[in-house]
Amino acid sequence: MEAVGHAWSAVAASVRGAAHLRSGLPNQDAVRWIEWDGVTVLALSDGHGSSRCFRSDTGARLAASTATRVLSSELAGGRDVADLALIDRVARRVVAEWTLAARCDLRLFPFQRAELMHLGEKTGAEARASVERYPLLAYGATLCAVAVTPTGVLYFQLGDGDLVTISASGRARRPLPADERLFGGETTSLCSPRAAQDVRAAFQRLDGASGPALILVSTDGYANSFRDERGFLQVGPDLLAMLRAEGVGPVRECLPAWLEEASRLGSGDDVTVGLLYRGMA
């Protein structure tokens, strides 16, 4: 899968996790990208997948599509990524429009008695009651997104997952600060009432050849598949070298198999990776 924009292009793949294959669960990640009016946006989402979040695959799809739509419309026409009011508006719009989309889905497809009974049997009456009180829990999902305009990059994250930039010299770094609450399988979420306040965002101005050569976005199942942080951070520089040496075709072709191998030998979780790269397709 590939999209070609002004000077940036996107490649992405998403695979069902090895543990999900064993247990019969679907891929609860989603990824989407768009190039529109000078803006390239890539967004991916990881549905929580717990028993309470039994529609989180839908929640993830709604998250990826909402984020690409909102970011591309807000940044179209040469808007400045450093506009803090715009960033705040994007956060609020993404959360509000995801919430609306999830509620529409729920109205179209109300919870079935069997779904709620299964939840109650599997995790107890309290879990069932929590979903009945607050149905958006069923759709809980994270969001990682990047928007690139001719003059800047906007990084946007709610919950776990990884955003990594790789410079032209091959140096990997994380553009967003860590959130200490994201530990031990717990994550902030689009389904939280505080979701808009939990968004982390950063902007970076682009001036000529400055800025990253490659941006890697991934769900947490990918980083969790590496023995250590160093091994994960090596992915970006390796991919940049491959893109330069071989072009995008072989990378696009191999990406799903690499992700399947990572899940099988690593975390077992669904794995989704998106790449935004500059001027080498």
Add this chain to the structure above:
Amino acid sequence: MMRRPGGELATRPLHFIWITDCSGSMKSSGKIQSLNTAIREATPHMQRVADENPNAEVLVRVLKFSSGAQWHIAQETPVAQFKWDDLSAGGATDMGRALTMLADQMKIPPMSERALPPVLVLVSDGQPTDNFHKGLAALTEQPWGKKAVRIAIAIGEDADLDVLRKFIGNPEIDPLQANNPEALAQSIRWVSTAVLQAASSPASQTVPQPALTIGQSGSISQRSSQTAGGHVPVPQPVLAAVSGPVTAADVW
């Protein structure tokens, strides 16, 4: 195909730690022998569950306490290689000391951030003789101590259920009550299989936050809620009623 990008891949470590009471009272009515037998017999079942969940690397250790505490099996042992060494009983019930030692092992490092939530199983027949609360505070100060799945098994009716509930730290999970060897064997096996299975492939959960309620007008209100191990849905124990001939000596 091109070489896979990035460094070495690895499954995620899952630390499973037995914390066993070896005080003098465990000598009576064959309790310590029953515990030895129960864990030894549950180990193959534990190995089977681990085989079925190859993305979790189950590592087992054993911490014992009586007068003081010490690691009975200190090495993080892959479950496939785990063999039970019999415990013996005698001395006081220094549970607080054991929890303090456990807290040291829940630090990062030696734990890694990418580990799965550890499973800590406390088995006791009595009341702590040292400062339990200090030990529990030390344990829950550590990120993995707080996030661990904490399970407790009460052996006999003299076990301090209030202390065990505090160790569990989750009102949705009660201590398992084992008043005879069969009930103990069932409880040990349930922990070794059902709990291990749940901990091996946990899904993400939203961060602990106020519980959510939605009003008639659509307004959202919150009330505080935070529990240990809340991100791993511990299944409800399904323990068969122990029937058949039971002698007075079998009841603790």
